[in-house]
Amino acid sequence: MSTIGAYFRLVRVGWVLVREGVVSALPTQDMPPSIGLLKSLAEPFARIRAKRQARSTRLSRAVDRLGPSYVKIGQFLATRPDVVGVDWALDLSMLQDRMSFFPTDTAKTAVELSLGRTIADLYSEFGEPIAAASIAQVHPAYVDGRKVAVKVVRPGVRQRFAHDIESMYLLARMQERFMPSSRRLRPVEVTRTLEQTTKVEMDLRLEAAALSEIAENTKNDPGFRVPIVDWERTGRDVITMEWIDGIKLSDMEALRAAGHDLDRLAETLIQSFLRHTLRDGFFHADMHPGNLFVDAAGTIVAVDMGIVGRLGKKERRFLAEILYGFIIRDYRRVAEVHFEAGYVPAHHDVASFAQAIRAIGEPIHGQPAETISMARLLALLFEVTDLFEMQTRPELILLQKTMVVVEGVSRMLNPRFNMWKAAEPVVGDWIRDNLGPKRIATDLKDGVKAAVKLAEALPEIAAKTEKLHHEVVHMSEHGLRFDPQTAEAIGRSEARHTRSGRVALWIIALSLVYLAVAIS
Numbered sequence: 001m002s003t004i005g006a007y008f009r010l011v012r013v014g015w016v017l018v019r020e021g022v023v024s025a026l027p028t029q030d031m032p033p034s035i036g037l038l039k040s041l042a043e044p045f046a047r048i049r050a051k052r053q054a055r056s057t058r059l060s061r062a063v064d065r066l067g068p069s070y071v072k073i074g075q076f077l078a079t080r081p082d083v084v085g086v087d088w089a090l091d092l093s094m095l096q097d098r099m100s101f102f103p104t105d106t107a108k109t110a111v112e113l114s115l116g117r118t119i120a121d122l123y124s125e126f127g128e129p130i131a132a133a134s135i136a137q138v139h140p141a142y143v144d145g146r147k148v149a150v151k152v153v154r155p156g157v158r159q160r161f162a163h164d165i166e167s168m169y170l171l172a173r174m175q176e177r178f179m180p181s182s183r184r185l186r187p188v189e190v191t192r193t194l195e196q197t198t199k200v201e202m203d204l205r206l207e208a209a210a211l212s213e214i215a216e217n218t219k220n221d222p223g224f225r226v227p228i229v230d231w232e233r234t235g236r237d238v239i240t241m242e243w244i245d246g247i248k249l250s251d252m253e254a255l256r257a258a259g260h261d262l263d264r265l266a267e268t269l270i271q272s273f274l275r276h277t278l279r280d281g282f283f284h285a286d287m288h289p290g291n292l293f294v295d296a297a298g299t300i301v302a303v304d305m306g307i308v309g310r311l312g313k314k315e316r317r318f319l320a321e322i323l324y325g326f327i328i329r330d331y332r333r334v335a336e337v338h339f340e341a342g343y344v345p346a347h348h349d350v351a352s353f354a355q356a357i358r359a360i361g362e363p364i365h366g367q368p369a370e371t372i373s374m375a376r377l378l379a380l381l382f383e384v385t386d387l388f389e390m391q392t393r394p395e396l397i398l399l400q401k402t403m404v405v406v407e408g409v410s411r412m413l414n415p416r417f418n419m420w421k422a423a424e425p426v427v428g429d430w431i432r433d434n435l436g437p438k439r440i441a442t443d444l445k446d447g448v449k450a451a452v453k454l455a456e457a458l459p460e461i462a463a464k465t466e467k468l469h470h471e472v473v474h475m476s477e478h479g480l481r482f483d484p485q486t487a488e489a490i491g492r493s494e495a496r497h498t499r500s501g502r503v504a505l506w507i508i509a510l511s512l513v514y515l516a517v518a519i520s
Helices: 002-019 033-045 055-066 068-077 086-092 104-115 157-178 180-185 187-202 204-217 252-257 262-280 313-328 331-340 350-366 374-387 394-413 419-434 437-478 484-519
Strands: 136-143 146-153 238-242 282-284 292-294 300-302 308-310
Touching: 002 033, 002 055, 002 157, 055 068, 068 086, 068 157, 068 187, 104 136, 104 146, 104 238, 146 204, 157 187, 187 204, 204 238, 204 262, 204 282, 252 262, 252 394, 262 282, 262 300, 262 313, 262 394, 262 419, 282 394, 313 331, 313 419, 331 350, 350 374, 394 419
Parallel strands: none
Antiparallel strands: 136 146, 146 238, 282 308, 292 300
8 A cells, every 4th residue: 555655645746846847847858758748748737927937946836835855855866966967956956944843842842752851851941943944943942051052853754754755766666667778877776875864864863973973083173163962962853962153154244244264264164075075984965054154263163964974995095086186187097096996887998988087177277266167067077977887876976966065165255266276285185195105004904904804704604605505506406496485475465566556557547537627
């Protein structure tokens, strides 16, 4: 029955997108003919006012009607321009995560249930909400005269998201089945990533852990910090942290009035982000202006760690060499790194790939810094990766998206900001420390550790190998057989899915007939 429910929800989503004119705004260039047919069929059903609105406005209205889960889904897809296209990703990034407040009494109840203590025992004062998003809302409060921010998860949001993600999985599977060209982008895997990141975002203990980890990593960094977590008053549905008195990084006039050096702030922001990425392999992946404040001392304070990104050692080396290659215009090395990392299939030609990379990199050096469009560079990059069959790398896409956002914020502070020039000291230092003689020593140390672990596991590996050998010999002599319970379970599952699919198709057909009759 859950599959039938997913079909129903998908029909509703489609209808809202049609009515708000989103479907009629779909691009048809380089798309299957079915997309053009779909647009033609949807056009008469779009609201008249929607046809006169910008595409971003149509998207916002549709997402508002669909509810909080789709705000989060839209914002996630904004991080995947490889999947939705750069233009649509920019429109989706404009979705406002501002929702209506839920009652303070409901928030207090959630806090008490999560922490097992009364509000009076936890806080000397608990105020009305000041901000609400799709996942949670924030209340000011006091603890022993100290002002704190209390973030509380929205009631029922987990159940609502669980239902909506089921529809997303259904759509992703249909996309993979009927659009073979999209399989390179792994839509089901993208949906799985969305599910995982949102589940993490809904557990505020994990956000608190992210704040704590970044605080440790950055304790000696100049010009950057994060709020301090009050662990005694933090649980799955609530996080209590230091209240930040500061100016939003988007408020240029207030920053100037307070005497802050905007050029220095821009440079500090991009260099801090690169330090977190290269040095720590752990970065704040939602660094839009609303999550960045400047305190009285001129320090950038980053809040809302619901979305974070991680990079392994191999990915960090890959990133550093790519960035440095672009900076010094060594496009051959940039291409070689892609092949060494296994990101581009080996049957392609390195020189041809280097030529394509040059088409991306030369605009960086051939134009003034203020005219370089990171969005355009990303669009070229995705076209190139498509030509060379490079599979989607979710961790790198999230990094690229965050880099674009951080550069955009830096450009707000300084319109002539050159990200590549600001990045060179951090990237260059990391290259010298980690890709020279020091790298060899580190690799040898890691190799010794891996060899010791392998030696410890050898007896267990030998036992499992012997068992597998016996099983293979038995199969070769007697064939592969299912026990009766397994065969019966497979039969029941197949029958159930077949019936569910048929019932769902009939329900969708009847729903569409009903809608057509109702409209006429």
